[in-house]
Amino acid sequence: MTSVSRRLVAEGLGSALLLAVVVGSGIMGERLAGGNVAIALLGNTLATGAALVVLIAVFGPISGAHFNPVVTLVAAMRREMPWRLALIYPVAQVVGAILGVWAAHAMFGEAILQVSTKLRDGGGQAFSEAVATFGLIATILGTVRFRPDSTPMAVGLYITAAYWFTASTAFANPAVTIARSLSNTFSGIAPSSAPAFILPQIVGALFAAGVFGWLLKTETPA
Template identity: 50%
Template sequence: MNRGLARRASAEFAGTGLLVAAVVGSGIAAARLSPHDAGLRLLENALATALALGALILIFGPVSGAHFNPVVSGVDWWLGRRARTGLTGGELGAYLVAQIAGAVGGAVLADVMFGLPAVTWSQTRRDGAHLWLAELVATAGLALLIFALARSGRATAAPAAVGAYIGAAYWFTSSTSFANPAVTAGRMFTDSFAGIAPSSAPAFIAAQLLGGLAAIAGLAWWYPSAGRAARAVVVPQTEQEVSTQ
């Protein structure tokens, strides 16, 4: 792995880890602060996640694009492969490993920060076709938003727009919008408000991958040249970073 790719992968590791730490940590805090009000807990969790996501895109976007999500990286590779503007196969592999490892590390970090065992498998089952449909919708909408912003030259709006979408999707989807296979994997490692039982995770991840395919289909129809802007997903990398690849 060359130095430029190592730098980008480390940004994906750190960014995904901090995102999961924000999701899990705010969930633990919400459960402690509002133990008798489920709606308030969800509001606190959603608000913290949305704000953290926007900030993390600002921090790491210029280095790696701030994907933090295997679906986003996979769609970027697929759409940009012909124009050679997106991730290469090797870069995609490095991103996926970094994102999954970062997500697990972020869940462990959140547990430790709140005085919980570093790893406790979640007991929260999240099963049912309605939840899987919600994950498909949430993931497809997220990917469509990101690539539409890039293709239309509005990638600078991504920190606010992506954070707002995820915050809203906490409420308009029955699954509370995981919308991210790496985040789903990480949330198996915490038996807290934000956790998901390992037995429930595969179906969630499958639905998210289907959401990515739905986004590809939608982009092919609405934004047929979206692949040309793959380098600007989620936000453009700086020229300095591109030149080191």
Template identity: 50%
Template sequence: MLARKLVAEYLGSLLLAALVIGSGIAAQRLSPGDVGLELTENAAATAAGLFAIILMFGPISGAHFNPVVSFVDAALGGLSWRHALAYLPVQVVGCVSGAVLANLMFGASAVSIATTHRATAAHGLAEVVATIGLILIIFALVRTGRAAQAPAAVGAYIGAAYWFTSSTSFANPAITIGRMFSNSFAGIAPSSAPLYLGAQIVGGVLAVLLVRYLYPAPGPTPNAAIDAVPTEATKSA
């Protein structure tokens, strides 16, 4: 039932943004001035929390929480285009709602526009790489019948990508938009967001080509971006 899937995608996207931004605010307050420690705390919380929310919503919607994942899934035949188009606004609204929730949980203004500028060529390249890696880990597992391992693998990848990419691996247009609404450690200035969004789209297109080349035959799981964690799950960040 599409309505249940949309509710799951909204709640999962909300929790994802609250997780990323809330842990960023906490890290900034608990370890002021120590950017390395702040990033470690933010990355660890995101990796662990992402694993949990994929398990939570994977059996319902596939736990995408990411328009790139949804559209790649549709391009590879695992999700209908109608559902992918329906997921998109829900994921964006969910991430914006999660940013507001995170701000409120830490006693800040409900909405504060981020001022952290991240728009350089290096950041754009990093987002292309981060997005390709995220899509490859999801669909490599799905198309080889190992989708049950996706929650842990996605959490681990995102946790690592916080460190090996200069952009700290947003790899998700919805979370990029959501993070504009919190002027915190995890925020991104609106002027920097277009570069990230464009890089994520490019990464998604390249990832489709790589998945089709490297894993041409789908595995036993037909719903390509996470249909199978104990009773199923997997996604994105």
């Protein structure tokens, strides 16, 4: 069994690399797109989806590659990990995510310490986060149950699609939301907008856990 310290390092490092990709590709996309926001978002999307496939494949065998407090919450609720570990995973995820944002800033010559001014407000965006997170948890639970080897690819593809079919561009992750509030770049979110993303993310995850707990329940022979 993998030690707790190695699991936490894997969660932190994976979260850091994920946010370096999200924020870094956002900066690169915006710089190269010449003002075309659609092209910038496309670059951001493809990089994020591709990175998720790789990061989940690499860190999955070590820590489960959650990189997301609501994924950890659902795993603990399903008794797939002890609560004492589930309570410290989010610390590693948030710290790693923030370090990843700072790494992206450093790579592109941006000020390391920033606070986003990009407002992402409105009921549609909040609802989008609930939908995006519901779909993410559904993707994970369904593939882990029926085709576990396809989980990294499925999550990467789902997030790639969700960037475009949701009004919020599918943060679907409280750690990502917190970290992106510390980047005043293409991928940022103002701290004042963050709570209205995080609450729906939790609600969407819990709803998905309930629905798919029932859908995937093993039938007892009569």
